[in-house]
Amino acid sequence: MSIRKHVRRITAPDIIARKGGVPVVSLTAYHAHTAAIADLHVDFLLVGDSLGMVMYGFESTVPVPLDLMIMHGKAVVRGSKRALIVVDMPFGTYEESSPVAFRNAARIMKETNCGAVKLEGGARMAETIDYLVQRGIPVMAHIGLTPQSVNVLGGFKTQGRSVGQWTAIEKDANAVAEAGAFAVVLEAMAAPLAERITAAIPIPTIGIGASPNCDGQILVMEDMLGLSPRVPKFVKEFGKVGNAIERAIKSYAGEVRARTFPAPEHTYDTKE
Numbered sequence: 001m002s003i004r005k006h007v008r009r010i011t012a013p014d015i016i017a018r019k020g021g022v023p024v025v026s027l028t029a030y031h032a033h034t035a036a037i038a039d040l041h042v043d044f045l046l047v048g049d050s051l052g053m054v055m056y057g058f059e060s061t062v063p064v065p066l067d068l069m070i071m072h073g074k075a076v077v078r079g080s081k082r083a084l085i086v087v088d089m090p091f092g093t094y095e096e097s098s099p100v101a102f103r104n105a106a107r108i109m110k111e112t113n114c115g116a117v118k119l120e121g122g123a124r125m126a127e128t129i130d131y132l133v134q135r136g137i138p139v140m141a142h143i144g145l146t147p148q149s150v151n152v153l154g155g156f157k158t159q160g161r162s163v164g165q166w167t168a169i170e171k172d173a174n175a176v177a178e179a180g181a182f183a184v185v186l187e188a189m190a191a192p193l194a195e196r197i198t199a200a201i202p203i204p205t206i207g208i209g210a211s212p213n214c215d216g217q218i219l220v221m222e223d224m225l226g227l228s229p230r231v232p233k234f235v236k237e238f239g240k241v242g243n244a245i246e247r248a249i250k251s252y253a254g255e256v257r258a259r260t261f262p263a264p265e266h267t268y269d270t271k272e
Ligand code: KIV
Pocket: 028, 046, 047, 048, 049, 050, 051, 088, 142, 185, 187, 208, 218, 219, 220
C-alpha cells in the first residue's frame, strides 16, 4: 500500500470561487524544478508562451510552437502537486476556428495532464471559449495587452491609457466572462480600467501590470527573481537570482582554476 500523502490539485472551479476573496497568487513556470519550488506558494502556475522570449531568446511570443508548449507543460505538471497548471495556447493554434482550437487544446490537456488552457483575445474569441468550455476544457482568457498581437499593436504598449479606449476593453472582459472563461488575465492596462472590470465581471481578474486591486496577480517568474535581462518597468524584483548565479559560477571557475575544487568521493548519490 502506498503511504504517499495524496495532495488535491487546485481546479478551475476553485479559482472561480476566489472571486472577490483572498487574492489569487500565480507565477509562470517553465520547468519541473522551479514548479516544485513555487508549488506550495501559488494557486496556479502558467506555462506561458513568454518562455519563447525568456528561455529561447525570441523577440516575441509569435514563433513559439505547440510542441514546445507541450514539452514544458509536461515538465511543470511533473514538478508540481498542488497548483492548478494552465498552459498557454501559442499563436496560430486557436484563432482559425473553434474546431481547430478544440483539437489543439485537447492535445495540450491529454499530453500534459494540465488543468486548463489560456488563450489571448476578448470578444473575438468568445465563441471559441464557449466551444471549448462546452466540450470540457477550462479556459483562462487574456485581454488588454495581448503579446501575440504585437505586430498589430506595434509594440508591447499599455492599453486603455485614454478613457476613449475603455469601452472596447470592457466589452472584451464581459464577452469572455459570458462565454464561460474561469478567469481573465488583464495585462498592461490602466489601473482604474482594471478596477472597473474587476468590479463588473463575475470571474476573477488576474493582473499583470494592471492594478493591485485585481482578484489576483501573475508575474513572469524570471522577471520577479531578477533573472531576466529585460524586465517591464512595473515589475518589482523580489530577488537577485541572476547576481547569485553569477557569483556561484565565478567562485566555481575560481576553484577549478586554483585546483581547490573538492575531490570526488566516487559516488553519484545525491545529498539528502
Ligand atoms: O506568457 C505569459 O507568460 C503570459 C503572462 C504574462 C500572463 O501570458
